[in-house]
Amino acid sequence: MARFFIRRLLSLVPTMFIIVTLSFFLIRLAPGGPFARERDLPEAILQNILKRYHMDEPLPKQYLRYLGDVIRWDFGPSLRYRDRSVNEMIDTTLPVSTALGLTALSLAVILGVNVGIVSALKQNKWPDYTAMSVAVVGISVPLFVMGPILQMVFAIWLKWLPPGQWLSDHGLKAIILPAVTLSFPYFAYIARLSRASVLEVLRSDYIRTARAKGLKESVVIVKHVLKGALLPVVTYLGPALSGIVTGSVVVEAVFVVPGLGRPFVQAAINRDYTMIMADVIVYSLLLITANLVVDLVYGLLDPRISYK
Amino acid sequence: MANIDTTQDAVNEFNQYVKPVSLWADAWKRLRRNKMAVLALWVVGFYFLLALSAPLLQSAGILHSYTEQIISHQNLRPSFRPAGELVIESLELRIAQLEENLASREEDSNSTYNMATGFDFAPAAEIEFDDGEVDEGEAALEEVTEEADDTYYGPTYSDSVVDELERSKAEVEALRGSIHTDPQHSKVYILGTDDLGRDMLARTIYGGRISIMIGIVGTLTAVLIGILIGSISGYVGGAIDNFLMRFVDIMYSLPYMLVVIIIMSMVGDKGRGSIVILFVAIALISWLTISRVVRGQIISLKNSEFVEAARSMGAGTPRIIFRHLLPNTLGVIIVFSTLLMPSFIMQESFLSFLGLGVSAPQASWGTLVSEGVRGMELRAWQLFVPAISMTVFLFCMNFLGDGLRDALDPQSKNRG
Amino acid sequence: MTDDVILQVKDLKTYFKLDEGLLKAVDGVSFDLRKGETLGIVGESGSGKSVTNLAVMKLIPVPPGRIAGGEVLFQGKDLLKMPDDEIRTIRGNKISMIFQDPMTSLNPFLRISTQMIETIVLHQGMNKKDAKDKSIEMLKLAGIPSPEKRIDSYPHQFSGGMRQRVMIAMALSCNPEVLIADEPTTALDVTIQAQILELIKDLTARLGTAVILITHSLGVVAGMCDNINVMYAGRIVERGTADEIFGDPKHPYTQGLIKSVPRLDKATQQRLFSIKGQPPNVINLPDCCPFYPRCDRALDICKIKYPATAELSKGRNVACWLYSEGK
Ligand SMILES: Nc1ncnc2c1ncn2[C@@H]1O[C@H](COP(=O)(O)OP(=O)(O)OP(=O)(O)O)[C@@H](O)[C@H]1O
Numbered sequence A: 001m002a003r004f005f006i007r008r009l010l011s012l013v014p015t016m017f018i019i020v021t022l023s024f025f026l027i028r029l030a031p032g033g034p035f036a037r038e039r040d041l042p043e044a045i046l047q048n049i050l051k052r053y054h055m056d057e058p059l060p061k062q063y064l065r066y067l068g069d070v071i072r073w074d075f076g077p078s079l080r081y082r083d084r085s086v087n088e089m090i091d092t093t094l095p096v097s098t099a100l101g102l103t104a105l106s107l108a109v110i111l112g113v114n115v116g117i118v119s120a121l122k123q124n125k126w127p128d129y130t131a132m133s134v135a136v137v138g139i140s141v142p143l144f145v146m147g148p149i150l151q152m153v154f155a156i157w158l159k160w161l162p163p164g165q166w167l168s169d170h171g172l173k174a175i176i177l178p179a180v181t182l183s184f185p186y187f188a189y190i191a192r193l194s195r196a197s198v199l200e201v202l203r204s205d206y207i208r209t210a211r212a213k214g215l216k217e218s219v220v221i222v223k224h225v226l227k228g229a230l231l232p233v234v235t236y237l238g239p240a241l242s243g244i245v246t247g248s249v250v251v252e253a254v255f256v257v258p259g260l261g262r263p264f265v266q267a268a269i270n271r272d273y274t275m276i277m278a279d280v281i282v283y284s285l286l287l288i289t290a291n292l293v294v295d296l297v298y299g300l301l302d303p304r305i306s307y308k
Numbered sequence B: 001m002a003n004i005d006t007t008q009d010a011v012n013e014f015n016q017y018v019k020p021v022s023l024w025a026d027a028w029k030r031l032r033r034n035k036m037a038v039l040a041l042w043v044v045g046f047y048f049l050l051a052l053s054a055p056l057l058q059s060a061g062i063l064h065s066y067t068e069q070i071i072s073h074q075n076l077r078p079s080f081r082p083a084g085e086l087v088i089e090s091l092e093l094r095i096a097q098l099e100e101n102l103a104s105r106e107e108d109s110n111s112t113y114n115m116a117t118g119f120d121f122a123p124a125a126e127i128e129f130d131d132g133e134v135d136e137g138e139a140a141l142e143e144v145t146e147e148a149d150d151t152y153y154g155p156t157y158s159d160s161v162v163d164e165l166e167r168s169k170a171e172v173e174a175l176r177g178s179i180h181t182d183p184q185h186s187k188v189y190i191l192g193t194d195d196l197g198r199d200m201l202a203r204t205i206y207g208g209r210i211s212i213m214i215g216i217v218g219t220l221t222a223v224l225i226g227i228l229i230g231s232i233s234g235y236v237g238g239a240i241d242n243f244l245m246r247f248v249d250i251m252y253s254l255p256y257m258l259v260v261i262i263i264m265s266m267v268g269d270k271g272r273g274s275i276v277i278l279f280v281a282i283a284l285i286s287w288l289t290i291s292r293v294v295r296g297q298i299i300s301l302k303n304s305e306f307v308e309a310a311r312s313m314g315a316g317t318p319r320i321i322f323r324h325l326l327p328n329t330l331g332v333i334i335v336f337s338t339l340l341m342p343s344f345i346m347q348e349s350f351l352s353f354l355g356l357g358v359s360a361p362q363a364s365w366g367t368l369v370s371e372g373v374r375g376m377e378l379r380a381w382q383l384f385v386p387a388i389s390m391t392v393f394l395f396c397m398n399f400l401g402d403g404l405r406d407a408l409d410p411q412s413k414n415r416g
Numbered sequence C: 001m002t003d004d005v006i007l008q009v010k011d012l013k014t015y016f017k018l019d020e021g022l023l024k025a026v027d028g029v030s031f032d033l034r035k036g037e038t039l040g041i042v043g044e045s046g047s048g049k050s051v052t053n054l055a056v057m058k059l060i061p062v063p064p065g066r067i068a069g070g071e072v073l074f075q076g077k078d079l080l081k082m083p084d085d086e087i088r089t090i091r092g093n094k095i096s097m098i099f100q101d102p103m104t105s106l107n108p109f110l111r112i113s114t115q116m117i118e119t120i121v122l123h124q125g126m127n128k129k130d131a132k133d134k135s136i137e138m139l140k141l142a143g144i145p146s147p148e149k150r151i152d153s154y155p156h157q158f159s160g161g162m163r164q165r166v167m168i169a170m171a172l173s174c175n176p177e178v179l180i181a182d183e184p185t186t187a188l189d190v191t192i193q194a195q196i197l198e199l200i201k202d203l204t205a206r207l208g209t210a211v212i213l214i215t216h217s218l219g220v221v222a223g224m225c226d227n228i229n230v231m232y233a234g235r236i237v238e239r240g241t242a243d244e245i246f247g248d249p250k251h252p253y254t255q256g257l258i259k260s261v262p263r264l265d266k267a268t269q270q271r272l273f274s275i276k277g278q279p280p281n282v283i284n285l286p287d288c289c290p291f292y293p294r295c296d297r298a299l300d301i302c303k304i305k306y307p308a309t310a311e312l313s314k315g316r317n318v319a320c321w322l323y324s325e326g327k
């Protein structure tokens, strides 16, 4: 187990290397650059600027320099926001996005699993129909529709919750609307997934055996059904997290959350090379580690998986 | 002695209905029994029809143009009454408001509250995003501050109210004169207009046309690439399989939209907004799941008995794959595609919402929603019309997908 | 006479409500099981053998299933009318079951020890330690080598035959009065089949357990059972002692079944007999003998009405028009 973990941890290195290399060259080789917009810029000044960012050097040299910087966790200066380094921007925005994302993920998992189980146990009765209708809505309504509507209802009409602005102004209340919005599709998906898998396990032979042994229904559910039924949910955590990361870009825009999403979109629009690269690295590192954790948890839950 | 019926429903000795042999006929029967799925099928059909026939409807004069901007028809609410009347009405409302404003200002001359501005609630981020785009052209190197747009927050000009009052009165007069002569003013906007005076109905239908088109093309591309890569990987196996699946794994671990955003940023200003690039960007990444499904099917088929049997009878392997694999996998692929399409549409609108998707004059549902969000407090229809149209469609596609899955895989529902 | 009867099934009916119509999986089945007796239930796939026995334990999934009528008297009490917590004290304790597929019948996520101990603790009120010792003892009886080492394994670490042994050990761990073995060997290799059957026969004889042995093939029941019920399309069409059924089968279906058993003593080069046609689909079955389309000796009346059961002698019944009305 420990050996497996270390091996997986080591395999992060080549994966990250590939990701960094690919994105570096893809972004650089595309026509245009961060300064292409400033058409009127005198040639001399442009050269000066390029020099300042070492962008006048040949690409391979730039690449090696960048690689060296990244290993030291130095992402360089932002090409767009002159006076700020990319590290600074990430240091201020990443905790915000992480808080939002983790809250949303926990909401989605806790609510989703419970609703899914109840739905399955009440199959084809009203709690099931209600929950599953809500779930289809959750899957069908895009975040950027859900967000403004929740905002309109709870912040503007009912005035229960702040419409936006982050913790500094409103304390923890400010996280509710964005987190609920962000978690909704994943809550819906997890609810459907856990319902389906509880139903499937309930039909399985080993549950029939458990019942034939005279176990109480509650024991059957808790001891025999849940473990197997929740495995698909664990598998889904990776994709869910990746969805939440992207979803948070939109939710942060709707609710004015000062997270990583906005600088990222801005960087993409402005072709702020260093910022884009840093975002890619941070996001992929986050997701790859999350997937590693998911794999480990899966292995702990399913005795049929053995790590060699 | 078995009296086989000539109709499709065969009957056996006991006069019992015998299940149709074909999986498809059986699935179709089951799908028809699922009322929600049938309803969803009709709605989806209706959307497709509308999207296809939009240019026809427009040239027949049933639908207004989706690009034509009539400035005087700005922000009309949904109504069955002709536009002229609505404009007059809203101008009169405005006049009353301005007069009241003047009166109250005389009472309390300290008040600087500016009724004259049309500022309404919009999330600050939206405004800032606008800035990003608006500024783009003129953004000077040194100036990257994100100050708010000053057209809205300008100081109150005491004269502007009077000015506007005069102007509005003159406009009403002019309108009254031309309302019966100018055909423009007899236009009816059932779903209202946007802030440039464009018909919301036409824009929503055209937006749907683009969104649905992106959904279809994206799905087709993704499915084709997925089948191709999946079958190569599963069929050839070995190092190639290993390589391809490692690649798929890495792609999986990347946040999907992130990659699309990077691609969109790569193509630069000229490419961005081009629908083709958007297709490519989205489709390039969404074949992952289908390729895994197909690969899994191929591998299990390769080892299955009937392929062994077919091979021992001298059939070539590619032939076997195509004869057996596709029928075996088609169900999964169909269900997957029905569920993939709404997710494509959602992703595209997601990008458009962020300003990275299709660009003017074209508009997808996502563009429309993001435009609607800006004025949603005062002009809710600009948000709700595209938002509801889009949601209903996505809802129906999801229902249809679920229905198809249940129909093609009865095991999942009928038992237990 | 009924004092040594421990399980009495009377006119049991179990229906499934499906989209296609009403499926009468079991339609009026009656039989008695005596102390220490081994009763065979034989029939083709889909004839309702499993459903009969699940209904006895009230384990039919509801919906779509429904026990539509009948009684199951165990030690004089009707199991079907018992409240759930009372019948739970019988399941796994007085009546226990072994299922067809050992690969899927054990919970893959729990250790063998957990699964065995929970039954013993539940029904025998032992503490966990004693229950574990008892489990090890049962596993040893069931022929698992070095059980004290293997008891903490997970099911996937056992072969199919081993898992069936675990199932048997688990089922017998509370000294049940009745063991219902639903095709315990169908999923296993032929060599293992014989071992498992031998094990069941051996252990139940030692513990004095009555057995209901469900199977497809008459070959299996021949050496094991005292009495045999032959089921077809949800009903018992013929019953008798093993000697009677094999020596003098009455129902054309039983005759067909017997002819299709491969026999070593008649080593002919003949092709194995098989009954023509398919078993009927029991959804919305009309009132007729469901076997008539496959029967060589069908009469006109067979198509119109189901035959009443004729009692040829004590405990020897057959439901066929050929034997009705003193024929
Ligand atoms: N949960 C269920 N839902 C619907 N129909 C069922 C269910 N369980 C059993 N049936 C139906 O009841 C009929 C009898 O099934 P049963 O399992 O008793 O057959 P069997 O004699 O045990 O066959 P086999 O030898 O294949 O085990 C079959 O037609 C089957 O389709």
Ligand SMILES: [Mg+2]
Pocket (backbone or CB within 6 Å): C049, C050, C051, C182, C183
């Ligand atoms: Mg069975």
